[in-house]
Amino acid sequence: MPLSGSNRLHSALDAPLTLWGLPALIDAAQLCLTELVTNVITHVGVKTPTWVAVSLKGAHLRIEVRDPDASTLPKPLRAPPTEENGRGLSLVAAVADRWGVSPYDHGKTTWCELTTGFAEPAARVGDPRDMRAEALLTLYGSRPLTAPRTSRLSRATAEEAAIGVIADLLHWLSAHDGDPDYALDLAQVRFEAEAGAAG
Structure with a gap:
C-alpha cells in the first residue's frame, strides 16, 4: 500500500x-x-x-x-x-x-x-505451491489462513475457502468458453502426479 x-x-x-x-x-x-x-x-x-x-x-x-x-x-x-x-x-x-x-x-x-507464537506449518514448509495457495486464499477469504490450523473450525474454514475458489474458477472458465470438467480432470491428474513425485 x-x-x-x-x-x-x-x-x-x-x-x-x-x-x-x-x-x-x-x-x-x-x-x-x-x-x-x-x-x-x-x-x-x-x-x-x-x-x-x-x-x-x-x-x-x-x-x-x-x-x-x-x-x-x-x-x-x-x-x-x-x-x-x-x-x-x-x-x-x-x-x-x-x-x-x-x-x-x-x-x-x-x-x-x-x-507470532504460531506453530510452523508442518507440511511442505516453503513449498511455492503452498505459499501461492495461502496468499490466494487469504486474499479470497475473510481471514488469513496462515494462522494455526489445529482446530476443526480453522481447517473447515480453510477448506471452505479453497472450495469457493475452485468453484469460482470453474464458473470463470465456463463464462470464457472453457470446459470446467476438462480443466478439473487435468487439475486432478496434475495434482496426483505432483503428489506421487513428492511422496
Missing part, C-alpha cells in the same frame, strides 16, 4: 493484526514499521515513493518496506547517547526476531519478522 501520514501507517497495522489474532504484536509492529519508513525518509528522501506489505510467513509476522533506491542500503549505526537520531535499525534489530535488506533491479525491500 502507498503511504501517507504516521497515523494512517499505524492504523494500517491494527486491522490485520487484530484479524490474525495478534493484538499483542501491534506495538512492536508499529515501532518496526515506523523505524523502517523513517529510515527511507531520512536516507533516501521525504517524497520517496514507499510501499508497505504486512503478511504472515510461517510462524512470523513479516513487515516489508519497499523503496526505489537500491544504492542506499540501510545498516545499523552506533549513535552516541546524546544523539537523538541513528538508533532506528538498532531498535528494529532489538524488537524483531530477524531483519534484512533485499536489493533488486529497481530498488530494495527492507524487512523484519516478529515471532
Whole structure:
C-alpha cells in the first residue's frame, strides 16, 4: 500500500493484526514499521515513493518496506547517547526476531519478522505451491489462513475457502468458453502426479 501520514501507517497495522489474532504484536509492529519508513525518509528522501506489505510467513509476522533506491542500503549505526537520531535499525534489530535488506533491479525491500507464537506449518514448509495457495486464499477469504490450523473450525474454514475458489474458477472458465470438467480432470491428474513425485 502507498503511504501517507504516521497515523494512517499505524492504523494500517491494527486491522490485520487484530484479524490474525495478534493484538499483542501491534506495538512492536508499529515501532518496526515506523523505524523502517523513517529510515527511507531520512536516507533516501521525504517524497520517496514507499510501499508497505504486512503478511504472515510461517510462524512470523513479516513487515516489508519497499523503496526505489537500491544504492542506499540501510545498516545499523552506533549513535552516541546524546544523539537523538541513528538508533532506528538498532531498535528494529532489538524488537524483531530477524531483519534484512533485499536489493533488486529497481530498488530494495527492507524487512523484519516478529515471532507470532504460531506453530510452523508442518507440511511442505516453503513449498511455492503452498505459499501461492495461502496468499490466494487469504486474499479470497475473510481471514488469513496462515494462522494455526489445529482446530476443526480453522481447517473447515480453510477448506471452505479453497472450495469457493475452485468453484469460482470453474464458473470463470465456463463464462470464457472453457470446459470446467476438462480443466478439473487435468487439475486432478496434475495434482496426483505432483503428489506421487513428492511422496
